[in-house]
Amino acid sequence: MSEPKDALRVTYHLTCAAGEDGAAKARDIALEQTAELPAAAVPPDVRVVGEVLAAERLADGRWRAVIAYRPDIVGEDFAQLLNILFGNISLKSGILVTDVHVPAALLARWRGPALGIEGLRSLVGTARRPILCTSIKPMGLSASRLADLVYRFARGGIDILKDDHGVTNQDWAPFAERVLRCQEAVARANAETGGRALYFPNVTAGPSALRDRVDATRRAGCRGVLLLPMLTGLDAAREAAAAGLAVFAHPALAGALFRDDHGITAEVLFGRLFRLAGCDGVIYPNAGGRFPWKVETCRAVNDHLRARWDGVRPAFPVLGGGVDAARVPEWTERYGTDTVFLVGSSLYAQGDVERAAAQLADAVRRYEA
Amino acid sequence: MSEPKDALRVTYHLTCAAGEDGAAKARDIALEQTAELPAAAVPPDVRVVGEVLAAERLADGRWRAVIAYRPDIVGEDFAQLLNILFGNISLKSGILVTDVHVPAALLARWRGPALGIEGLRSLVGTARRPILCTSIKPMGLSASRLADLVYRFARGGIDILKDDHGVTNQDWAPFAERVLRCQEAVARANAETGGRALYFPNVTAGPSALRDRVDATRRAGCRGVLLLPMLTGLDAAREAAAAGLAVFAHPALAGALFRDDHGITAEVLFGRLFRLAGCDGVIYPNAGGRFPWKVETCRAVNDHLRARWDGVRPAFPVLGGGVDAARVPEWTERYGTDTVFLVGSSLYAQGDVERAAAQLADAVRRYEA
Numbered sequence: 001m002s003e004p005k006d007a008l009r010v011t012y013h014l015t016c017a018a019g020e021d022g023a024a025k026a027r028d029i030a031l032e033q034t035a036e037l038p039a040a041a042v043p044p045d046v047r048v049v050g051e052v053l054a055a056e057r058l059a060d061g062r063w064r065a066v067i068a069y070r071p072d073i074v075g076e077d078f079a080q081l082l083n084i085l086f087g088n089i090s091l092k093s094g095i096l097v098t099d100v101h102v103p104a105a106l107l108a109r110w111r112g113p114a115l116g117i118e119g120l121r122s123l124v125g126t127a128r129r130p131i132l133c134t135s136i137k138p139m140g141l142s143a144s145r146l147a148d149l150v151y152r153f154a155r156g157g158i159d160i161l162k163d164d165h166g167v168t169n170q171d172w173a174p175f176a177e178r179v180l181r182c183q184e185a186v187a188r189a190n191a192e193t194g195g196r197a198l199y200f201p202n203v204t205a206g207p208s209a210l211r212d213r214v215d216a217t218r219r220a221g222c223r224g225v226l227l228l229p230m231l232t233g234l235d236a237a238r239e240a241a242a243a244g245l246a247v248f249a250h251p252a253l254a255g256a257l258f259r260d261d262h263g264i265t266a267e268v269l270f271g272r273l274f275r276l277a278g279c280d281g282v283i284y285p286n287a288g289g290r291f292p293w294k295v296e297t298c299r300a301v302n303d304h305l306r307a308r309w310d311g312v313r314p315a316f317p318v319l320g321g322g323v324d325a326a327r328v329p330e331w332t333e334r335y336g337t338d339t340v341f342l343v344g345s346s347l348y349a350q351g352d353v354e355r356a357a358a359q360l361a362d363a364v365r366r367y368e369a
Numbered sequence: 370m371s372e373p374k375d376a377l378r379v380t381y382h383l384t385c386a387a388g389e390d391g392a393a394k395a396r397d398i399a400l401e402q403t404a405e406l407p408a409a410a411v412p413p414d415v416r417v418v419g420e421v422l423a424a425e426r427l428a429d430g431r432w433r434a435v436i437a438y439r440p441d442i443v444g445e446d447f448a449q450l451l452n453i454l455f456g457n458i459s460l461k462s463g464i465l466v467t468d469v470h471v472p473a474a475l476l477a478r479w480r481g482p483a484l485g486i487e488g489l490r491s492l493v494g495t496a497r498r499p500i501l502c503t504s505i506k507p508m509g510l511s512a513s514r515l516a517d518l519v520y521r522f523a524r525g526g527i528d529i530l531k532d533d534h535g536v537t538n539q540d541w542a543p544f545a546e547r548v549l550r551c552q553e554a555v556a557r558a559n560a561e562t563g564g565r566a567l568y569f570p571n572v573t574a575g576p577s578a579l580r581d582r583v584d585a586t587r588r589a590g591c592r593g594v595l596l597l598p599m600l601t602g603l604d605a606a607r608e609a610a611a612a613g614l615a616v617f618a619h620p621a622l623a624g625a626l627f628r629d630d631h632g633i634t635a636e637v638l639f640g641r642l643f644r645l646a647g648c649d650g651v652i653y654p655n656a657g658g659r660f661p662w663k664v665e666t667c668r669a670v671n672d673h674l675r676a677r678w679d680g681v682r683p684a685f686p687v688l689g690g691g692v693d694a695a696r697v698p699e700w701t702e703r704y705g706t707d708t709v710f711l712v713g714s715s716l717y718a719q720g721d722v723e724r725a726a727a728q729l730a731d732a733v734r735r736y737e738a
Contacts, residue, residue: 032659033535034507034508034535035506035507035508035509036504036506036507036533036535036713036714037506037507037713037714037717038714038717038718040718041714041717041718042507043507043509043510046507046509046510047509048507048508048509072539072540072541073508073509073535073539074539075537075538075539075540076538076578077537077538077573077574077575077578078575079537079573079574079575079597079600079601080535080537080573082600082622083534083535083573083597083600083621083622084535086622086625087534087535087597087600087621087622088534088621089624090621090622090623090624090625091620091623091624091627091653091654091660091662091690092624092660092661093661135405137404137405137406138403138404138405138406138411138412138415138417139403139404139417139442140404140412140415140416140417140442141412141415164405165452165456165457166402166403166405166442166449166452166453166456168444168446168448168449169444169445169446170441170442170443170444171441171444172441204446204448204449204452205446205448205604206446206447206448206602206604206605206607206608207576207577207579207580207601207602207604207605207608208576208580208608209445209446209604210576211576211577211580228448228452228456231448231451231452231456231602232448232576232602233575233576233600233601233602233605235574235575235576235578236575236576236602238575239575239576239577251460252452252456252457252459253451253452253455253456253459254459254460255458255459255460255461256455256459256625256626256628256631256632257625258460259625259628262625263625284460285460290401291460291461292461292462293460321460344405344406345405345406345407345410348406348407348410349406349407349409349410
């Protein structure tokens with residue numbers, strides 16, 4: 001075993017059944033996630049089994065365990081990182097990943113977002129104020145109608161126009177046509193307003209199509225993409241970031257992991273893993289919207305996304321899931337200005353989306369001063 | 370809306386909070402998973418919103434709701450199918466997908482396993498008996514030592530030698546070298562025994578590397594692969610199946626979905642979605658092993674994998690997670706002979722794996738008669 005300080009150190013909160021011992025459960029995890037053999041059957045010269053650094057009873061009857069894994073068992077892919085953190089043990093119970101220390105060897109390999117908060121600010125041309133984002137939707141509209149929405153939102157002053165996460169490659173708005181039309185629309189709006197709005201197409205697809213769509217996105221002149229990493233694997237974000245694109249991640253399916261006693265906490269999944277995989281912005285539900293999310297969870301995710309982390313650029317929290325345009329100033333006060341607000345329904349509901357967008361853009365402009 | 374009989378019909382079991390109405394919750398799902406806009410803001414000519422076909426109170430206070438979705442909102446990718454079934458609503462609570470009816474239009478597009486039970490039986494050269502599988506492990510062994518295990522298990526009579534799911538592309542056994550050595554080892558064993566054992570490498574990786582590894586697998590002469598679809602996306606299975614390869618799916622991370630009141634049931638995820646995506650075998654934990662799985666769950670998964678399904682080949686349940694070699698005959702009696710038994714630790718623990726494998730192979734040979 002290498003020195004623990006160079007190890008991938010994972011903190012688990014364990015909920016034990018009657019008669020189950022937390023320390024034994026921790027040792028079981030260390031084997032299950034690595035050699036996947038009884039300790040006696042592991043060849044003595046093979047030292048891949050996780051090392052339990054701590055296992056202590058918590059006040060609430062749960063246990064806290066810290067396991068160190070050799071970084072070289074991770075190889076090069078995020079799929080394998082997630083596999084080690086929670087692959088097989090997802091099929092057990094009472095195991096929650098609450099913290100992950102990523103050693104320098106892995107940080108150097110992955111590096112995180114291509115742009116980060118600073119890079120995205122400079123693309124959008126704003127130094128301080130919150131950034132505004134909306135979803136281009138609903139699916140079912142033709143590519144031209146979606147492009148018209150891009151144009152109107154961009155004219156109104158929304159910074160980032162992203163495809164809705166359900167807009168992929170349906171017959172009524174094929175990917176290739178949509179990207180060209182929407183990118184043309186945002187460029188036209190920018191030329192008229194002098195603005196620097198960006199269009200991010202949804203490139204979520206199977207492995208081959210995804211690679212092709214990332215290429216098509218770059219060729220079209222887009223500067224970023226939308227991805228659903230829990231449906232493509234986190235390595236898709238890594239590849240898009242390596243192509244120099246900004247990556248906005250959508251949390252579809254991620255909710256399956258957010259159980260109180262089993263899974264991965266939102267701040268670890270979004271604030272560490274998504275960020276390290278290369279996401280410049282992580283979309284997730286704000287408190288007080290359509291999803292049952294708490295302000296404390298949002299704060300924890302925000303803190304993890306923005307925290308200093310050796311060589312890994314900070315990423316934007318992108319708060320969505322029913323953010324009311326009228327409350328954006330209030331949420332800015334609560335969360336700070338290094339926040340992207342993804343406002344959809346409450347702009348669409350106003351009918352004239354350009355005007356609705358302009359009002360919202362006015363409301364955040366004062367934070368630029 | 371198209372006719373419900375041509376629709377993607379999803380059955381949800383809903384658990385309602387105090388004061389929450391099941392029918393309203395169903396309507397909310399139908400909007401959330403499609404237009405993602407308030408009903409009034411959906412353009413009247415856009416008919417993508419799901420239609421609630423039924424919403425009824427169950428005896429236990431839960432609700433059963435059936436929602437029909439137009440198949441054309443799915444496009445071509447499994448990522449989008451999973452997105453519609455459980456993407457955004459994963460971030461809510463009390464929503465369990467318990468059944469999915471896939472319309473003919475989508476079945477014709479995806480088609481399922483390249484080989485299925487019959488095709489895999491003919492590759493392995495057995496008409497009736499259970500098929501035997503083992504994992505080549507642990508990670509940390511060199512490619513030559515892994516290949517030596519392949520050789521010995523194949524000599525002993527194990528049909529399918531698959532990489533352990535944690536064996537990817539680590540420095541000590543790089544993918545390219547491992548595939549060549551292990552494939553050579555299984556071919557040598559077959560030449561000596563007259564057997565037809567197969568080696569399935571783990572091709573799990575990011576989108577680009579995955580495509581390359583599938584190609585390398587075919588070039589090496591392997592007939593199948595191991596995949597972790599919840600870490601690569603299900604479309605990776607579809608692509609491997611389209612390349613004519615047998616696909617064994619490993620359930621890493623899938624456990625996050627198996628909550629009693631929120632997620633996707635194991636029989637739907639494994640027995641419908643994994644199968645339809647192209648998996649010829651789906652690995653999952655047997656009851657009575659290291660994982661807390663029940664016999665009834667195993668039976669439901671087995672039934673779904675093997676059931677007749679227009680044009681979609683039946684797939685093998687691959688029971689693992691601590692199957693004791695000595696109990697394989699007992700489990701065969703319970704589950705039937707169209708079963709793959711993935712026996713790992715209990716063979717390794719015997720030291721002489723060739724001999725341990727030969728004993729197990731003897732025990733299932735009588736089912737061939």
